[in-house]
Amino acid sequence: PPHLSDRVVALQPSLTLAISARAKALQQEGRDICSLSAGEPDFNTPEFIIDATVKALRDGITRYGPAAGDPELREAIATKLSKENTVPTNAEQVLVTNGGKQAIFNLFQVILNPGDEVLIPAPYWLSYPEMARLAGAKVTTLPSTPENGFCLDLNNLEASIGPKTRLLLLNSPGNPTGRVMARKELETLADLLRDHPQILVMSDEIYEFILEEGQQHYSFSAIAPDLSNRTFIVNGFAKGWAMTGWRLGYLAGPADAVKAATALQSQSTSNVCSFAQRGALAALQGSRECVKKMVKSYNTRRELLTSGLLSLEGMSLVPPKGAFYAFPKLPPESLDSVSFCEQALENHGLAMVPGAAFGDDSCVRLTCAVSPETICDGLERLRKALKQS
Ligand code: PLP
Numbered sequence: 467p468p469h470l471s472d473r474v475v476a477l478q479p480s481l482t483l484a485i486s487a488r489a490k491a492l493q494q495e496g497r498d499i500c501s502l503s504a505g506e507p508d509f510n511t512p513e514f515i516i517d518a519t520v521k522a523l524r525d526g527i528t529r530y531g532p533a534a535g536d537p538e539l540r541e542a543i544a545t546k547l548s549k550e551n552t553v554p555t556n557a558e559q560v561l562v563t564n565g566g567k568q569a570i571f572n573l574f575q576v577i578l579n580p581g582d583e584v585l586i587p588a589p590y591w592l593s594y595p596e597m598a599r600l601a602g603a604k605v606t607t608l609p610s611t612p613e614n615g616f617c618l619d620l621n622n623l624e625a626s627i628g629p630k631t632r633l634l635l636l637n638s639p640g641n642p643t644g645r646v647m648a649r650k651e652l653e654t655l656a657d658l659l660r661d662h663p664q665i666l667v668m669s670d671e672i673y674e675f676i677l678e679e680g681q682q683h684y685s686f687s688a689i690a691p692d693l694s695n696r697t698f699i700v701n702g703f704a705k706g707w708a709m710t711g712w713r714l715g716y717l718a719g720p721a722d723a724v725k726a727a728t729a730l731q732s733q734s735t736s737n738v739c740s741f742a743q744r745g746a747l748a749a750l751q752g753s754r755e756c757v758k759k760m761v762k763s764y765n766t767r768r769e770l771l772t773s774g775l776l777s778l779e780g781m782s783l784v785p786p787k788g789a790f791y792a793f794p795k796l797p798p799e800s801l802d803s804v805s806f807c808e809q810a811l812e813n814h815g816l817a818m819v820p821g822a823a824f825g826d827d828s829c830v831r832l833t834c835a836v837s838p839e840t841i842c843d844g845l846e847r848l849r850k851a852l853k854q855s
Contacts, residue, residue: 473602481804481822482503500844505833514756518745519742519744530740534731536740536743536744540562543555543716543718544556551685552688559719559724561727561728563716563738564738566715568715569700569701570668570670573719573723574597575727575730576726576727577666580602583606583631584634585634589610591640591824606631608623612829616793620654620658631664633667636668638684642793642819642831644793646683649689656690668697668698669687669697669700672706675761679765714743764790764834767834767841770834770841772792774842775832778848778849779852781848782794790835796852804827806851806855816844816848819832
């Protein structure tokens with residue numbers, strides 16, 4: 467239509483939303499639906515975070531604040547990054563954003579020029595390519611396969627680098643695969659990037675706490691401190707502290723770009739909800755017991771989902787080591803992922819997210835952040851759907 471901008475006409479509507487809308491419609495018709503399609507924790511936000519936020523409201527923290535975020539919160543985030551992630555950071559290098567999502571959006575807007583190329587390892591979180599295109603950039607995906615454990619193919623990465631390559635995205639623990647990048651892998655990647663000084667790195671660490679026992683999260687900047695002047699960290703409170711609806715995230719990295727992202731934010735959304743930021747501060751200052759408890763629970767349920775998927779005939783799975791998803795591969799003779807998910811929903815009442823949304827049409831994404839009963843019910847429906855396909 468003539469009244470829409472070119473960039474918005476090109477925007478892909480979210481496949482995830484289409485599936486959940488259809489699942490909801492079927493539910494309203496009275497169908498019994500089992501949903502493994504969610505992308506969020508199934509816990510309520512810990513009580514002490516809510517208490518601190520209610521107190522902030524009562525104390526009158528209800529006005530405009532600095533666009534970059536509450537100074538105390540920026541300081542607490544800088545301290546967290548410096549101590550926990552061993553990435554020396556000061557408060558000027560931190561921007562508080564409306565979720566990790568806005569951190570990524572702002573970053574792309576301030577570092578990408580039209581025609582710049584962004585390298586996105588696939589399968590990827592579905593908003594990355596769309597946000598890169600909204601910044602006018604060209605997307606080059608770097609495919610990986612379940613057969614090689616979804617490992618980044620460094621030869622292919624190197625071969626994909628051209629004069630316009632500007633940014634490489636990393637996401638560990640990863641959505642949708644649950645893959646955790648090993649220290650060695652990050653070191654080798656850093657070596658490669660040392661030869662390409664024009665390439666910036668964005669490391670999305672939003673699932674950093676959600677790790678199988680024995681796994682460790684490494685921030686790319688911690689592995690390659692000499693590259694920290696071109697590495698950005700994106701993180702947030704949504705997944706670790708079960709705060710998806712609060713819209714609280716942050717961007718950290720080189721001060722000039724963070725300053726530019728702050729200017730952009732000051733002319734678009736301004737500060738993140740002032741009293742919600744007090745909740746985030748409480749989260750960072752409080753005990754991590756609540757996070758540990760939730761992680762333990764995801765781990766039990768991830769195991770349940772993983773063993774169930776591995777026992778299904780025809781499915782193959784790279785067992786996830788983090789986050790709360792599994793991304794199994796459909797049998798070779800199966801339908802494409804969108805048709806398979808549509809059929810599973812229509813015929814068996816099972817909602818999943820088609821792998822096509824994440825750049826891999828041979829897989830589907832299921833969550834384990836639901837009750838064990840729902841996982842078992844979902845696995846049974848999936849078994850039937852596979853039989854039929
Ligand atoms: N990055 C990844 C990999 C995600 O899966 C998500 C949420 O699904 C986000 C970033 C954004 O999180 P939020 O904007 O809710 O903080």
